[in-house]
Amino acid sequence: MGYHLIAHEAHIAHRPTLALQIPAQVSTLTYTQNGMLILGSADGSIRLYRPPDTKVVRAIRGLDSEVSSVAAVTPTTGTFGHIWVACGCLVSSVVEAPPGACQRGDTQCSGHSDVTNEISVSENEKTLAFSMDSGAVGVVDLVTNNIRRMETQHNSICAVVRFIPDRPSELVSGGYDSTLLHFDFGQRTILSRREFTSLPQSSDVSLSPPFTAVYGLVLGDDKRLSVKRTRKWGGLREDMSLSKKIADGPIVAVAFLDPSVIVTSTLLGVISRHTLSTEGSTEDWRLESTRVAQTPSIAKVNALAVHDRSVVVGGFQADGTGTAEVYRHEIV
Numbered sequence: 001m002g003y004h005l006i007a008h009e010a011h012i013a014h015r016p017t018l019a020l021q022i023p024a025q026v027s028t029l030t031y032t033q034n035g036m037l038i039l040g041s042a043d044g045s046i047r048l049y050r051p052p053d054t055k056v057v058r059a060i061r062g063l064d065s066e067v068s069s070v071a072a073v074t075p076t077t078g079t080f081g082h083i084w085v086a087c088g089c090l091v092s093s094v095v096e097a098p099p100g101a102c103q104r105g106d107t108q109c110s111g112h113s114d115v116t117n118e119i120s121v122s123e124n125e126k127t128l129a130f131s132m133d134s135g136a137v138g139v140v141d142l143v144t145n146n147i148r149r150m151e152t153q154h155n156s157i158c159a160v161v162r163f164i165p166d167r168p169s170e171l172v173s174g175g176y177d178s179t180l181l182h183f184d185f186g187q188r189t190i191l192s193r194r195e196f197t198s199l200p201q202s203s204d205v206s207l208s209p210p211f212t213a214v215y216g217l218v219l220g221d222d223k224r225l226s227v228k229r230t231r232k233w234g235g236l237r238e239d240m241s242l243s244k245k246i247a248d249g250p251i252v253a254v255a256f257l258d259p260s261v262i263v264t265s266t267l268l269g270v271i272s273r274h275t276l277s278t279e280g281s282t283e284d285w286r287l288e289s290t291r292v293a294q295t296p297s298i299a300k301v302n303a304l305a306v307h308d309r310s311v312v313v314g315g316f317q318a319d320g321t322g323t324a325e326v327y328r329h330e331i332v
Contacts, residue, residue, distance in 0.1 A: 012263065012273060012292040012311060016325035018052050019297060025322040026314030031307035032072040036080050039314060039324055040067030044087060046094075048080055051310065051326055060094060063087045069118045073125050084128060086116040091130060091140065120171075122163045129171050129185070131158035137173045139185045150183050152190045172236075182236050194236040242285045246274060253304030253313065257329060265304050265313050269295030271327070297323050 024043035031037055036057070037049045044063035047056050057079060065088040075081030085092045115133040121142075122129070128140040135154035140147050154175030161173040169186040182192040249266040256262050260276045271293040277286045295301065301315040306329075314324035 012271065012327050012329040014293050015327075016293075016296070017328050018054065018326035020049060020054060020324045020326075022047060022322040022324075025300075025302065025316030025320065026324050027066050027302055028069050029303045029312060029314045029324060030070050030072055030305050031310075031312075032075050032080055032083075034075050035307055035310075036075070037305075037307075037312060037324075037326075038070050038072065038080065038083060039322075040070045040085065041322055042066045046070065046083075046085065050079075058096075060085075063092070064090065068116060071119045071121045071128065073121060084119055084121060086119045086130065089114055089116060091116060091119055091128065117158065118160050120162050122168070123165070124168065127163075127185070129161045129163060129173075131161040131173055131175075133157050135175055135177070137161055137171075137181065137183065139171075148185070148188055150181075150185065150190075151188050152181060152183075154179060154181065180236055192236045194238065194241075239282060242276075242278075242282065242287060244287050244289075246272065246287070246289050252301055255304050255306045255311070257306060257311075263292075263304065263306065263311055263329075265295075265301045267300055269298045269301050269313070269315070271295065271311070271313065293327060295325055298325060 020039065022039060022041060024041040024045070026039050027042045028040040029038060035051070037051055039047045039049070041047070044061070044065055044067060046060040046063070046067060048058040049055070050057050063085065067085055067087050069086040071084045072080065073082040073084070080096055082093070082095045085094055114136070117131045117133065120129045121127070126142055128142055130138050130140065132138075135156055135158050136149050137153060137158055138147060138149040154173065154177050156176035158173050158175040161171060164170040164172060169184050170191065171183050171185055173181050173183070178196045180194040181190060183189065184191050246264065247266050247270065249268055249270065251264050252267050253265045254262060257273070262274050262276070263271065264274065265271050270291060272289055272291050274287055274289045295313060297317055298313060298315045299318045301313050303315070304311070304313045309329055311327045311329055312324055314322070317323050
């Protein structure tokens, strides 16, 4: 029942091997396939690094508002090549143009009052998905620049959207309405949905709305995560899922280390590793969690990404300045 994952033990260093400091808080980050690190900031700027070097390789400034998400296309040069940037109501295409310049083109996904939260590029790099503050989910055909919004949307903010690996026309989105929506974006229709009941708050203060990143466990876009090929993906079925509380504080970032190991960070910088085993029936499934690090300089975490043997978390320090910490991990 279900698919089987072979678990590996992943070790993450307890102290960061690299720390990057920038003037404004790190609002989003990602790696390119060739290992360049991209930091997006609250001041509308983007900085690119080639770790372990702390020198900025390229800086892009003057974007209209906070950078909410960055997605990288397979680079054809030694640096970043081509990236997509979500900023306010715009999604911008930023292309490297030697010598030392960039070309930028903008696509408006919605009205001026709506904000784009997350963008994701499909495996074949022909489609870009976006999520909006209004709850809307949509895609952009990167060949024709045609924009299509799904007929169904979330009842509150849509925070995350990811393509399903090995299923060319399907994606999943998560919203603050505690709901996952599974789309066939070619037909603009709903294939399935899953509603969750949030855990009760441990105090009168809500530290984080639901679905900021918690359900990245479901939305992982790592192509190494195999989804069994059937006519219809049944990944949102309640009888094929495992739920477990894995942190005392709100989880704000999730990424896959390998198909059976994920790493998470809480808002206050507790980094943990979780190993998933789905052998046997759902009653036999296990999720084993281990706390591996506490960020020494990040007061609040906004984002996390992995590449090869590196894990990076970004956010801001107590004085409001931005920072990112890079950790090394080993999988044996």
